[in-house]
Amino acid sequence: QQPVQSPQAVILxxxxxxxxxxxxxKALYSVHWYRQKHGEAPVFLxxxxxxxxxxxxxxxxxxxxxxxxxxxxxxxxxxxxxxxTYFCGTENTGNQFYFGTGTSLTVIP
Amino acid sequence: xxxxxxxxxxxxxxIGQSMTLQCTQDMNHNYMYWYRQDPGMGLKLIYYSVGAGIxxxxxxxxxxxxxxxxxxxxxxxxELAAPSQTSVxxxxxxxxxxxxxxxxxxxxxxxxxxx
Numbered sequence: 001q002q003p004v005q006s007p008q009a010v011i012l013x014x015x016x017x018x019x020x021x022x023x024x025x026k027a028l029y030s031v032h033w034y035r036q037k038h039g040e041a042p043v044f045l046x047x048x049x050x051x052x053x054x055x056x057x058x059x060x061x062x063x064x065x066x067x068x069x070x071x072x073x074x075x076x077x078x079x080x081x082x083x084x085t086y087f088c089g090t091e092n093t094g095n096q097f098y099f100g101t102g103t104s105l106t107v108i109p
Numbered sequence: 110x111x112x113x114x115x116x117x118x119x120x121x122x123x124i125g126q127s128m129t130l131q132c133t134q135d136m137n138h139n140y141m142y143w144y145r146q147d148p149g150m151g152l153k154l155i156y157y158s159v160g161a162g163i164x165x166x167x168x169x170x171x172x173x174x175x176x177x178x179x180x181x182x183x184x185x186x187x188e189l190a191a192p193s194q195t196s197v198x199x200x201x202x203x204x205x206x207x208x209x210x211x212x213x214x215x216x217x218x219x220x221x222x223x224x
């Protein structure tokens with residue numbers, strides 16, 4: 001039930017772009033994206049509800065393909081502050097919420 | 110607003126001891142959640158509640174119990190602590206309506222070590 005994220009880890013230079021994918025084997029009602037810095041609680045980035053929508057703010061956006069049960073997070077012109085572990089969280093119609101395996105993102109100068 | 114608060118921040122338990130992790134939110138959220146996060150891993154849902162008096166099991170409920178007597182509080186009880194319960198525990202809350210779903214706000218976490 002746990003969604004699978006790819007890649008597991010990525011290293012970027014400042015200004016480069018990255019894509020993080022989240023894939024589920026179950027039909028999804030919603031997808032959440034969070035960023036977690038070491039030793040801290042996860043922090044919300046955005047929610048996408050079923051309907052194939054795309055959302056974004058600043059240089060971070062995400063898409064949700066309901067038919068493929070996949071979501072992607074797009075980070076453009078990365079900044080040092082983007083470093084952390086990114087988790088997708090997926091919910092099916094039964095109120096059960098599952099976090100993904102995580103993607104470690106490191107941005108270097 | 111304080112948001113989601115958790116106590117204690119850190120605790121060491123001996124095998125077989127019991128304890129209650131406290132979680133309080135002041136945002137009038139109807140949904141509350143308990144997660145555990147093992148080192149280097151993602152979060153796993155232990156229990157959740159859709160409102161006062163209503164709780165349900167998540168992915169990893171064994172060894173834990175919860176109650177939700179008020180909207181604000183959602184304590185997590187560990188009975189007969191085991192080393193496998195060494196983890197960081199996060200409480201979260203969110204507001205959900207018929208057509209509205211909002212983000213989960215997380216507390217700062219409780220680090221638990223069972224020896």
